[in-house]
Amino acid sequence: MPKERPEHQIKIMITQVSDSLYSQLIKTYGENLPSAEPRSLDEIRKQAFERFKRVGFPTVKHEDWKYTNVQPLVNQHYELDVEPSFAAIDLNNAGIPRLDAYRVVLVDGKYHAGLSDDVSDVPGLSIMPIDQAFERLCFAKYFAQFADKTDNPFVALNTAAFTSGLFIEVGKNTQLSKPVHIIHVSAARQPVFNQVRNLYVMSAFAEAEIVESFITDDAAERNLNNLVTEIMVREQAKLQHYYLQTATSQSSYLNHTEIYQEKHSLYNNYNCTFPGPAFVRNNINVRLGDSEVESHLYGITLTAGNQLVDNHTIVDHLKPHCESYEWYKNITQDTSTAVFNGKIFVRTDAQKTNAFQQNNNMLIGEKSAVYTKPQLEIFADDVKCSHGCTIGQFDNDALFYLQARGISEAQARILLVHAFAFDVTSRFANATVREYVEHLVEEGL
Numbered sequence: 001m002p003k004e005r006p007e008h009q010i011k012i013m014i015t016q017v018s019d020s021l022y023s024q025l026i027k028t029y030g031e032n033l034p035s036a037e038p039r040s041l042d043e044i045r046k047q048a049f050e051r052f053k054r055v056g057f058p059t060v061k062h063e064d065w066k067y068t069n070v071q072p073l074v075n076q077h078y079e080l081d082v083e084p085s086f087a088a089i090d091l092n093n094a095g096i097p098r099l100d101a102y103r104v105v106l107v108d109g110k111y112h113a114g115l116s117d118d119v120s121d122v123p124g125l126s127i128m129p130i131d132q133a134f135e136r137l138c139f140a141k142y143f144a145q146f147a148d149k150t151d152n153p154f155v156a157l158n159t160a161a162f163t164s165g166l167f168i169e170v171g172k173n174t175q176l177s178k179p180v181h182i183i184h185v186s187a188a189r190q191p192v193f194n195q196v197r198n199l200y201v202m203s204a205f206a207e208a209e210i211v212e213s214f215i216t217d218d219a220a221e222r223n224l225n226n227l228v229t230e231i232m233v234r235e236q237a238k239l240q241h242y243y244l245q246t247a248t249s250q251s252s253y254l255n256h257t258e259i260y261q262e263k264h265s266l267y268n269n270y271n272c273t274f275p276g277p278a279f280v281r282n283n284i285n286v287r288l289g290d291s292e293v294e295s296h297l298y299g300i301t302l303t304a305g306n307q308l309v310d311n312h313t314i315v316d317h318l319k320p321h322c323e324s325y326e327w328y329k330n331i332t333q334d335t336s337t338a339v340f341n342g343k344i345f346v347r348t349d350a351q352k353t354n355a356f357q358q359n360n361n362m363l364i365g366e367k368s369a370v371y372t373k374p375q376l377e378i379f380a381d382d383v384k385c386s387h388g389c390t391i392g393q394f395d396n397d398a399l400f401y402l403q404a405r406g407i408s409e410a411q412a413r414i415l416l417v418h419a420f421a422f423d424v425t426s427r428f429a430n431a432t433v434r435e436y437v438e439h440l441v442e443e444g445l
Contacts, residue, residue, distance in 0.1 A: 021074040021193060021224075022056060025161065032081040032163055038134055044144050049160035055153045067339045067371045068281055068310045073224055073252055078193035081163060084108040089115060093246060094183040094213040096436045101181035101211065102127075108188050108223070109164035109196035115183075124174025124206070126167070130197055133167035138201050142232045147258035152283060154254050158228040162197035170206040170237075179209035179240075179430065186225065186251045187217035198229040202237035202265075209240040211433060214277070216248040224252045231259040231267070235290075238266040240429045245273040245280060246440065249305070252279035263290035269297045270428055271311065272437050275304035275333075275444045285314040288322045288350075298424045299328035300437065302417075302444045303336035303368070310339035315357075317350040326357040329424050331417060332368035333445070343375040344387065351380050357387040362420055364394045414442050 029049055037045075057074045058065040084107040091105070104127055105115035111129040119127050133139045147155045170176065186194075202208060216223075233239055245253070259267050273280055286295045301309050315324045330338035340359045361370040374387040395416065402412035421441055428434035 021076065021078060024078070024080060025157070026053065028080060029161065033161070034131055034163070038140070040140065041134060041143070045160050048144070048148060048156045052153055052156040052160055055156075058153060064312060064341070067337070068308065070254075073279060076191070078191050078224060079188070080193055082108065082188045082190065082192045084110045084112070084187060089185055089187060089217060091115065091183060091185070091215075093215045094185075096181070096211070096213070096433060099179065099181065099211070099432045099436070101179040104166065104180060104182045105185065106164070106166060106182065106196070107185045108192065109194045109225075111164075111166065122176075124171035125176060126169040126171070127180070128167050130165035130167045130199060133199070136167070136169075138169060139167065139199060142201060142230060143199055145230070146260045146287065147228050147230050147256060150258070150285065152256055154226050155228050155256050158195050158197055158226050158256075162195045162228070164194070165197035167199050168210070169201045170203060170208045172203040173205045174203070175207040176209070179211050182210065182212045184212065184214045185217055186215070186220050186223045186247060188223055189219060189221055191222045194223060194225045196225065196227045198227070200229065200231045202231070202233045202239050204234045205236045206234070207238045209242075209430060211242040211244065211430075213244045214247045214251070214253065216251045216276075220250050222250050224254070226254045227256070229255075229257045231257065233259065233261045233265040233267050235262045236264045240268050240270075242270045242430070242433055243272060243282070244437070245277060247277040249276065249278045251277045253277060254281050256283040257285070259286045260289050261287065261293045261295065264292045266294050268295070268429060270433070271297070271299040272440070273301045273303070273309045274440050275302060275307060278307060280309045282311045284311070285316070286324070287316045287318060288324065289318050291319045291321045293319070293322045295324045296427070297324075297326040297328075298427055300421055300424050300441065301328070301330045301338050302333075302441055303331070303338055304333040304444065305336060306334070307336040308339075309337075311341070313342045314345070315343070315355065316345045316347070317353045317355060318347050319349055320351040320353070322350065323354040324356070327424055328359045329421055330359070330361045330370055331420065332361070332363050332365055332370055334365040335367045336365065337369045337371070339371045340389070341373045341375070342387070344377070344385065346378040346380050346383050346385060348379045351382045353380060353383040353385065355383070355385040359389040360420070361389070361391040362394060362417070363391065414445055417441060417445060
């Protein structure tokens, strides 16, 4: 006969199931939402929540989540609405030496005016908490128009239940003289599930740089962050967009970024993740929605410990005469895991498309792992497209060569990794950010 479980073990199991994040969300939906919202937003929320209830959280049986198991994260208890602790927030870990920028600080997703720069006198630039933008015309026009057309259940959940985030609008013909540096701080003193929603609108002929840093306060408890960012890049606009992930192991992130581009626009994304956060999933989807559009996606991932970093990208060519260029490099140490899944779609109308995708991987840790899946789906017949990937181990012959010439083993390893990453880092538009990223690569080895 099978051995009976003790009664206290059964009670623990029941508690764990009942306290799962899904059951918490179902039971408490609507309790923490703002009371004064436009009726249209209320309807969007309800529809999104119904979509989330139907599908629930993804499992490894879903192809897009095959190597990224979120169940250990979501089968835990979290506080769902925690007032941020603004006391003694240390921003030193987010500082980028010599970067002159407008600083914006979000603590557990909530805008911190005291730590942020006042940009009210900057011509053509509007920055505010997202709940203050509900009445703006461009909010009604663009919110949930792009990200919510995907099948990502975390997007549906975010739309249904976000309580914080940021709205940025760069006005027509505005060319910002300095970058906007957004610092995301995880600081809650109890386990928390944060849902943050951002909307960035680049008006016609506008130009800007947005640098986003993710850090964890030293006193922070375990936190899971579900962030969705929608970006509208209008005609002739240009946006340089950086993600710098330097949080610590208490933090886990589910980031979804949806970009839609109009004619003659340029969007560049530089996505960098370093040792620290236990779990990172980045979805970056770019829709080239008109002709003569250009997009570049660059990524550097350096992992360590038991860290898991998963980058999923989509570049969707919808119209003719567009160009995209994507290059991701992963460097894995210890027992960490890196995942790359890059999809390029060239639709029937997208003739004269020029699309390139490359993923290169270096395994330093003997027990580390890389899963890579470049995909290219072409439905047009007059295009120039290529994609590929490589996976290799650390070159010990090259290491020996450098050591034989008097270079220490540690410095030789750094030189070889720098050389591997150079193809990507050399393409960073901002030299100050590039130097900082190269320093983080060196520091993370």
